[in-house]
Amino acid sequence: MTKFEALGLEKPLLDAVADMGFETPSEVQEKAIPILLESETDLVALAQTGTGKTAAFGFPLIQKLDSNSRTTQGLILSPTRELCLQITNEMQAYSKYIKGLNTVAIYGGASITEQARQIKRGAQIVVATPGRMKDMIGRGLVDITKIDYCILDEADEMLNMGFYEDIKDILSNTPKGKSTWLFSATMPKEVSKIAKKFMDNPVEITVGAKNAGTSTVDHEFYVVGGRDRYPALKRLADANPDIFSVVFCRTKRDTQRVAEKLIEDGYNAGALHGDLSQNQRDLVMNSFRKKQIQMLVATDVAARGIDVDDITHVINYQLPDEIEIYTHRSGRTGRAGKSGISMVIVTRSEMRKIKSIEKIIQQNFTQKTIPTGIEICETQLYHLANRIKETKVNKDVENYLPAINEVLEGIDREELIKKIVSVEFTRFSNYYNKTKDLNTGDSRESGRSRTTDNSRGGSDSSNNTGSVRYFINVGEKDGYDWMTLKDFLRDTLSLGQDDVYKVDAKESFSFFNTEAEHTDQILKFFTDFKLNGRFINVEISENPGGGGGGGYRGKKGKGNRRDKFNDGGGNSSDRSGRGKSRERKGSKAKSGNSGKRRSKQSRSDFF
Structure with missing residues (x-):
């Protein structure tokens, strides 16, 4: 078994390693440290979160720097404030026996003046988030023109967060002769572009397969109706009494709603999303680390940088829009040699995504059933x-x-x-007592038999008996194309990304599809529903193909009313609205009753 001594580390680092209780290096450390110590080379290291990447680049960086020089020699870029501070703390612990070596953290949400003062006093290593780093470069508060080493940690995460241009600008201020070390869990095209543009024949090491998930995580999925996501989540929590989990939602709104509902139902839960202040975020994370919060409901962006080793479950309340993000979600559990479970709650229309994820993580999912009340x-x-x-x-x-x-x-x-x-x-x-079975009864194969992909944002399920075609009396004259109409329907009804599909926007009306399980919800919601003072009518289409540009015959839903078009078709008072956010705002402003109805119905349908 390899020991740290065999990797070529000097005594001050070995003493720090002993203090921290490390005995044997992880796989990424064993592969990366000797390469980085023995040569001046660029490096691409692919390894999952929680595999010891910080030490893999931290030990060689510290050993190579000149602690007698106050010049900034190493730059580490990380995606979030939490990860930035975590890396800084670890680098300080690694270098505790090296006199004069300083590591300074640069991140948003803190005094830029104080951070500039710390750098001026001397910082051989700067750990920074891209946004704050670019800001300080622009103000002339930090000089990275003489660095010898640049490390991009969680590179795929930074690019997913939209930092590509910032990273390009930062790297353009660094010397060409530096060594660049890139660490990432996955290797999407954007990361490859960075590697090709700013790295010179990098050595590549991989822990596990590229983009693959960690082998210590079991992957499970549960098929439920669209309105049963929250009851399913509650049952999964109740069936695992010692659960310590992160629950992932796609939006800030969903994150806050799920967390609030869990708290109302007696769970120790908290929300983590972009609308929280830094103090609120710190409070939530401290409570989670102390296990005062049992279920942390988070968006993908807000969860980046979470460093907690004991998470037992990751629950995907909704699958991410980008399948590659699932790798990062599931990597929050099964860390430090422990096992973990990644659960996915899906509707029938989302089941095809499971197969796509399996190809990326190179592991199979197990389909399981939501526990019954008796089992719980x-x-x-x-x-x-x-x-x-x-x-x-x-x-x-x-x-x-x-x-x-x-x-x-x-x-x-x-x-x-x-x-x-x-x-x-x-x-x-x-x-x-007397609660219903939440499982849809769909088999894995039936979910995969559906045709995937079409130009209107989802599966082509027109020949599937479970798919329903609807007519809605808004169209292009009202400011909607197929994409904005899909977003409006999905957000208004609290449906998933793929629950609304085959959206066909005509001049004064449109068609769309959902699975049959959503029909009652949709027809009920749009009963007497007004937008900018105008009734929005939704009916089941008698023509499953969606009809052409001419007349329309539809089947009315229970309680639905058919509104007559102004100017022969949709040229209504909300015609000037061009985006879904303006449409909603107009609805609330001009129709107080409809605003109340909408809020109440949306909450009911969501849960």
């Missing part, structure tokens, strides 16, 4: 029994035993056990 009650019952068995007796309770014995006098042992267990069991029994 059994799990909770046995969990309670084990908790009672494993709980150590608090000596202070002895002072109260005489009074307690007096209260419980006359109750035999078996009856007492029943009563103790019933206190907790009854809560779940009452909640899940």
Whole structure:
């Protein structure tokens, strides 16, 4: 078994390693450290989050720098404030026995003046987020024209967050003769572009297969109806009493709603998204690290930089729009040699994504069923029994035993056990009594048999008996093309990215498809629904192909009304609106009643 001594590290670093309790290097450390120590080369290292990448580049960087010079010699770019601070703390721990070596963190949300002051005092290593780094370069507060080493950590994450131009601008301010070390979990095209543009014949090392998921994570998916995502999430949490998880949502709005609902239902939950202030974010993350928060509901961007090793489950409340992001999500669990589970909640129309993800992570998913109420009650019952068995007796309770014995006098042992267990069991029994089965009954194969991809944003399921075609009385004259109409329907109805498809926008009306499971929700929602004072009518189309540009015959949904078009078709008072956000704003401003109805219905449908 390789020891750190065999990698060529000097005594100050080995002493720091011993202090931190490290015994053997991880695979990425074993592969990268000797290469970086022995030669001046560019490097591309592909390894999952949690595999020890910071030490893989940190040890060689520290050993190669001149601590007697106050010049900035090493630059480390990272995607988020949290990761920036984490790397800084680790670099400081690694270099604790090297006199005069300073590492300074540069990130947004803190005093730029203080950060500039720290750099001026001397910082051989600067760890920075791209946005703040570019800002400080522009102000002349940091000089990176003489650095010897540049490290891009979580490169794919930075590019996913839109930092490509910032990174290009930053790297253009660095000397051509520097060494560039790029560390990434995946290798998308954008990362390859950076490597080709700014690196010279880099050595490439890979831990596992490219873009693959970690082998310590089991991948599961659950097929439910579109309106059953939250009940499914709740059951998955209840079926795993010791869960310590990150729940991923696509949007800030969904993240906040799910977290609020979990809190209302008695879970220790918190939300992490871009609308939080830095102080709020720090509070949430500190609570999560201390396990005061059991379920952290987060967006992908906000979750970047989370460094917690004990996460038992990652739950994909919604799949990401970009499939590659799933690798990062699932990499939050199964870290530091521990096992983990990545759960995915999908509707039937999303099942084809599972196969695409399997190709990327090079692992198979297991289809599982949402636990029934009875199964959850059994799990909770046995969990309670084990908790009672494993709980150590608090000596202070002895002072109260005489009074307690007096209260419980006359109750035999078996009856007492029943009563103790019933206190907790009854809560779940009452909640899940007579609850429905959330599983759709679809097999994996049936989900994959659907044709994928078409030009209107989703699956072509017109020949599938589970697909329903709708007519809606808005079109291009109202400012909608197929894409903005799809976004409007998806956001208004709280549906998934692929739940609305085959959107066909005509001049004064349009057609779209969803799975049949959403039909009741859609027809009910648009009953007497107004947008800018005009009734928006949705009906089931009798022509599954969607009709042409001429007349239309449709089947009315229960309670739906058919609104007459102004000017022969859709030239209504909201004609000037050109975006979905303006349409919504207009709706709330001009129709208070419809705004209330919409808010109430949207929340109901979401959960």
